[in-house]
Amino acid sequence: MNPNPSPACFSPERALLLGRQTLAIEAAAVAALQARIDDSFAAAVRLILDSCGRLIVSGMGKSGHIARKIAATMASTGTPAYFVHPAEASHGDLGMITRHDILLALSNSGESEELLRILPALKRQGARVVAMTGNPTSTLAREADVHLDAGVAQEACPLNLAPTASTTAALALGDALAVALLDARGFGPEDFARSHPGGSLGRRLLTHVRDVMRQRDRVPAVAPTTPISEAIVAMSHGGLGLVAVVDDTDRPVGIFTDGDLRRAFEKRIDLQDASIVAAMTATPRTIGADRLAVEAVEMMERLRINALLVCDEDGKLQGALNMHDLFTAKVI
Template identity: 60%
Template sequence: MSQSSQLIETAQRTIRMEMEAVEQLSTRIDEHFVKACELILQSKGRVVVVGMGKSGHIGNKIAATLASTGTTAFFVHPAEASHGDMGMITHDDVVLALSNSGTTSEIVTLLPLIKRLGITLISMTGNPESVLAKAAEVNIDASVAIEACPLNLAPTSSTTVSLVLGDALAIALLEARGFTAEDFAFSHPGGALGRRLLLKVEHVMHAGDRLPLINRGTSLREALLEMTQKGLGMTAVVEADGRLAGIFTDGDLRRTLDKGIDIRQASIDQVMTLHGKTANADMLAAEALKIMEDNKINALVVVDENDRPIGALNMHDLLRAGVM
């Protein structure tokens, strides 16, 4: 067998073994998992995640996921906890301790102090009969039959299982708390994610003198001049009372030319799209983007509660704002 084939076979075997380990988790999501969730939901403090080595790296990620999904959490290195960092943990907190063996000495050393302070302890171990599991109020079973490592030594399947259990815990708590997309955005204000979840249509729309707007009955020639002047590739068309009558876009112009209509003589009423899709100013910009994508259009008129145009935006506006 060539080296390339051997590398591919090894990678596929590793993936297969870790998938099987994760699949076996479903049967272990039981009353112990529920109790762990309830203890965290009832807590007045934070979730303090501890773990050594590879479990510590997984614990760091679990703490970060919890913190970004509505459960205040942070990671404490158990060795540092023995040298002062226990002062970061209060009676109201919940400690989530990760250890595949359940006998990690740096964590076991902390158990008497955790008990003395009356801190709620949840363990995530691969051995429900271990010291750590028995000391905890509840143990979440993270056991695996075998590591993906051919020597059955390097934490591979076990760390993957712990990571998945941490995600399951975080999302279960998220839903139990009624955590929303807007709540999530406040934990992620920077970058594209924050822009997608916090930016509203009113922040990117063209309003006032920048809004392309004509009255019903206007000639197509005048409509094209308005579109050219405002540079959005569209114009809103309004009724006499100011309500939205329709929209005319570059796409409508192409369809008009295909039909052989004389653009010098035509009225906007003949060629516009009646009413069209709209957005609201307080709508998330990401929602406006979805409307455009679902309807295969490149522009939207923004209307008020009386269906009167107050703004307009197109794909380029969303692209510049970083929503796409």
């Protein structure tokens, strides 16, 4: 077969047909797994939860690639896990696995020679085995403590040879295990953030309002009796697009923003002589410094506002933040 066929061999219609068929076959393979989430699945979750060791995930070939991803997902969601190559295991890496560990072995046929070769040694030292195969009667399935059936009716490959639907099913079943385990462990957003400190995900989950806000001494504030004209000057100097209106105890009673200024023009309020209470927004929205910055984003988007005042437990002004601050911190 010519590995580089000429463009004349390409059929757009054929490509679209195969693309849609592939997705349909793989979707059906994953959907069929739902009926197999049974006592065996629960037993696998229980076995991994009760282990005082780690979850070792292993597989050859394409199953090995899926095993690596499952190990990574487990590790990032509260289940200590890593991948061990079965061929390398029989040449020394077997020493990485202890009797306290659980082996999650992936093999579509269930007859992978490299995996079967290391099973006796693992079982002698007391390690438990969870097998994920496409053949419940296979050697690996029979020798495992728990077997998870990831079998598929057919591969998406037109030749029914290349691992496609089978690897998709194994990946989905691995995700199902990971989700069940993280829920059983009570793994929450803060735990997730600790294992994802880098990138936007870590910033979103670890950044608090106090990390983003402008401190009190950088927030322009005026008294309720202050003329609007003076409040406008204070707002311009503050660079926040707002000025807080506070009482004599430094508790906000209002907020004056660019939007309030435009509305004051529309209402023909005397900007020179009228006090700020005539144009401010009373009872402003506030947030605590210990809240997550993503909560501030959600509040601003829901209320369609661009800034928030930050107050302490006593209701006193502690700072402020706007959308620009959140963009700069890369929270959004």
